[in-house]
Amino acid sequence: MSKTLPSNSLLSISTQIQNDIKIIKKSRKTKNKTLSDTTVSTTYHETPNVYNSLTTKPTNKRTRLDSLTPNKLKQKKKKEILYDDDDDEIEEISSEKKSIEKIEIDRCAICLDDCTEPKQLDKCSHIFCRTCIDHYFEAIKPQCPCCFTIYGEIRGNQPVNGTMTIDTSKHRLPGFEHDSRGTIRITYYFPHGIQDESHPNPGKPYQGTTRQAFLPDNRDGRHILELLQRAFELRQIFTIGQSRTTGYDNVITWNDIHHKTNIHGGVENFGYPDKTYLNRVKQELAAKGIK
Numbered sequence: 001m002s003k004t005l006p007s008n009s010l011l012s013i014s015t016q017i018q019n020d021i022k023i024i025k026k027s028r029k030t031k032n033k034t035l036s037d038t039t040v041s042t043t044y045h046e047t048p049n050v051y052n053s054l055t056t057k058p059t060n061k062r063t064r065l066d067s068l069t070p071n072k073l074k075q076k077k078k079k080e081i082l083y084d085d086d087d088d089e090i091e092e093i094s095s096e097k098k099s100i101e102k103i104e105i106d107r108c109a110i111c112l113d114d115c116t117e118p119k120q121l122d123k124c125s126h127i128f129c130r131t132c133i134d135h136y137f138e139a140i141k142p143q144c145p146c147c148f149t150i151y152g153e154i155r156g157n158q159p160v161n162g163t164m165t166i167d168t169s170k171h172r173l174p175g176f177e178h179d180s181r182g183t184i185r186i187t188y189y190f191p192h193g194i195q196d197e198s199h200p201n202p203g204k205p206y207q208g209t210t211r212q213a214f215l216p217d218n219r220d221g222r223h224i225l226e227l228l229q230r231a232f233e234l235r236q237i238f239t240i241g242q243s244r245t246t247g248y249d250n251v252i253t254w255n256d257i258h259h260k261t262n263i264h265g266g267v268e269n270f271g272y273p274d275k276t277y278l279n280r281v282k283q284e285l286a287a288k289g290i291k
């Protein structure tokens with residue numbers, strides 16, 4: 001790799017440098033009084049490295065090199081190679097550097113190993129093994145495990161045999177007296193059933209339920225209704241678990257998409273008025289990939 005100079009040429013260089021120092025020292029001694037400060041400093045500037053490096057004897061050079069840490073040695077080596085005429089070696093360094101960067105980028109966050117057959121997600125650019133991310137999307141959810149960007153629609157485990165029916169009335173909800181035609185009423189119905197593999201207690205029965213929810217009958221309310229219908233198809237509105245209100249297990253519960261189950265009573269009673277509800281429920285739907 002590095003070219004070693006013939007020992008005699010090293011000797012001649014060091015002799016020459018030593019001579020230079022002698023001259024400098026001599027000139028400082030003899031011309032000390034007569035020389036102006038500027039001249040002295042100029043002399044120093046011209047040969048600072050030579051002067052410093054040769055305060056230690058040339059024979060000590062080897063031991064100093066040995067005491068260098070591997071990193072320092074590496075840097076030294078790289079420098080030497082860079083000054084070399086051989087172009088191949090320069091390329092070797094840059095490709096080495098690239099491969100280090102590549103390893104950092106191409107580590108799969110699912111198996112925590114190097115990516116085999118890397119697959120880059122198109123929206124967020126995160127990279128995983130093809131088999132890892134395909135399995136994750138299929139078996140868990142179509143969402144980047146690093147940044148939670150949603151790919152496609154996420155399916156829930158809401159019981160399959162439910163219904164969602166809609167009717168309207170002329171009665172206007174509190175807070176929407178002036179900007180709605182009335183109220184949209186949603187009725188969800190689920191009969192009793194048996195939990196499947198996607199539920200907390202497969203094989204155990206769960207209780208059926210009927211729930212009602214209300215939206216203002218205006219443009220915003222109609223838009224949210226469409227999103228809720230999509231969420232229902234994707235089995236996202238309900239899940240099976242423990243009821244937050246009764247504490248009973250194995251019941252159908254809401255699944256983080258809040259509904260207004262009362263017309264009146266405000267926020268604390270899950271009713272209207274609630275100025276921010278429509279925006280909140282849109283965000284909750286978007287969090288499940290529905291928008």
Ligand SMILES: [Zn+2]
Binds near residue numbers: 111114115116128132
């Ligand atoms: Zn992987």
Ligand SMILES: [Zn+2]
Binds near residue numbers: 121124
């Ligand atoms: Zn991502």
